[in-house]
Amino acid sequence: MTTLATQHQNAAADPGQNVWLVANAGSGKTKVLTDRVARLLLRGVDPQNILCLTYTKAAAAEMQNRLFKRLGAWAMAPEAELVTNLTDLDEAAALAPDRLARARQLFARAIEAPGGIRIQTIHSFCASLLRRFPLEAGVSPAFTEIDDRSAALLRAEIFDAMAEGPEAPLLRAVLPDVGEETEGFIAQIVGNRAALARAPKPEALAATFGLSPDLNEAALEAEVYLGGEATILSALVAAMQKGSESEAKTAARLAALAPYVPGPALSEMLEGLLLTGKAAKQPFSAKIGSFPNKDTRAALGTMLDQLNALMQRVESARPRRLALAALRQSARLHAFAEAFLTRYEAAKSARGWLDFDDLILRATALLTDPSVAPWVLYRLDGAIDHVLVDEAQDTSPAQWRIIEALTAEFTA
Numbered sequence: 001m002t003t004l005a006t007q008h009q010n011a012a013a014d015p016g017q018n019v020w021l022v023a024n025a026g027s028g029k030t031k032v033l034t035d036r037v038a039r040l041l042l043r044g045v046d047p048q049n050i051l052c053l054t055y056t057k058a059a060a061a062e063m064q065n066r067l068f069k070r071l072g073a074w075a076m077a078p079e080a081e082l083v084t085n086l087t088d089l090d091e092a093a094a095l096a097p098d099r100l101a102r103a104r105q106l107f108a109r110a111i112e113a114p115g116g117i118r119i120q121t122i123h124s125f126c127a128s129l130l131r132r133f134p135l136e137a138g139v140s141p142a143f144t145e146i147d148d149r150s151a152a153l154l155r156a157e158i159f160d161a162m163a164e165g166p167e168a169p170l171l172r173a174v175l176p177d178v179g180e181e182t183e184g185f186i187a188q189i190v191g192n193r194a195a196l197a198r199a200p201k202p203e204a205l206a207a208t209f210g211l212s213p214d215l216n217e218a219a220l221e222a223e224v225y226l227g228g229e230a231t232i233l234s235a236l237v238a239a240m241q242k243g244s245e246s247e248a249k250t251a252a253r254l255a256a257l258a259p260y261v262p263g264p265a266l267s268e269m270l271e272g273l274l275l276t277g278k279a280a281k282q283p284f285s286a287k288i289g290s291f292p293n294k295d296t297r298a299a300l301g302t303m304l305d306q307l308n309a310l311m312q313r314v315e316s317a318r319p320r321r322l323a324l325a326a327l328r329q330s331a332r333l334h335a336f337a338e339a340f341l342t343r344y345e346a347a348k349s350a351r352g353w354l355d356f357d358d359l360i361l362r363a364t365a366l367l368t369d370p371s372v373a374p375w376v377l378y379r380l381d382g383a384i385d386h387v388l389v390d391e392a393q394d395t396s397p398a399q400w401r402i403i404e405a406l407t408a409e410f411t412a
Helices: 004-012 029-042 057-076 079-088 097-112 122-132 148-163 168-178 182-191 202-208 217-224 229-241 245-255 264-274 294-300 303-351 356-368 373-381 397-411
Strands: 050-054 118-121 386-389
Touching (some): 004 029, 050 057, 050 122, 057 097, 057 118, 118 122, 122 397, 148 168, 148 303, 168 303, 182 303, 202 303, 217 303, 229 245, 229 294, 229 303, 245 264, 264 303, 294 303, 356 373, 356 397, 386 397
16 A cells, blocks of 8 residues: 555656655655656656756765666566556556566666766766867866865965965955964855955945945044043043942943043944943943943033933944944955955966866856857757756755756746
């Protein structure tokens, strides 16, 4: 008796339906993919017209092993056992004598098909695509694919060379933002090369953060520190030293910044002191009426109004101060990334290397470039009738653009 799970698996493996399968680990997703390929072959689809894309080499090997094990078993199975296997697959039409004979021949057909059944990773498929259309893709026909380890070694070599070259100031500028995680940092730059290959113009970067191109730290500090802040803060320290124990500790930290020279350290201290926290009902708003304590506010006398005005200026400036800091950090990142990627691409080109990201990016360009994509897709369309994607949740948007281009004709 067929279980409900088997019925659902058979429905998902039906080649007559377009299916998106979501299921837990170990629930039989790979079995469904294998069943679907087997049923395509049973229905007369040419093995070389089936494309199976996986995320890892291990997944590709597992699927291929399962498929050939099944087809090999069909070739040698007694008729009753073969009929049972095909019935379990919900392939009633395959039980006719001529179809049973075809089922026994599938193993040999799959083995002998030019190129075999294409069960490969998305990167392997892209590499084969680029080798088939090197002129259109703008790559050397003799390019070499480099693995992650080789790419990491090349990145480290370039990073070390930059430390001793003319780009050294750019490298030193980003190191405080990176810390010790340089390997991961460089890998992220390479992984986002499309966005980082060319540094944006300063005005464009400023607009991204909603800032005026002519805003700088000095201009922002001039809005906050109007003069007399040292007097206000000195009075605040004196009053808080006479208050509660917690106020006395806060006063000591604030006093350590005397003589209160405008700058990042003072601004960060005042934001933490004069503004509410991120968990407050109104995050990062001036603590007017609640800071300092009631008795300390009374002790400030007329100085309290000046303190409240300072609070409001600190509140107003904070979003732009953070945006300006992020702008500076982004500018440093873009400047370093452009220099690093220029070296990295030149080094790969000189060696005839393409890394995994290159395979995806160049294949995507090949299949979406209006000047060559129609010709390439026309040539591919006659060779791909069915596309199966394993572990689809692990593919990136760039990889999905390749799959979308390959299958566009299916739904045109």
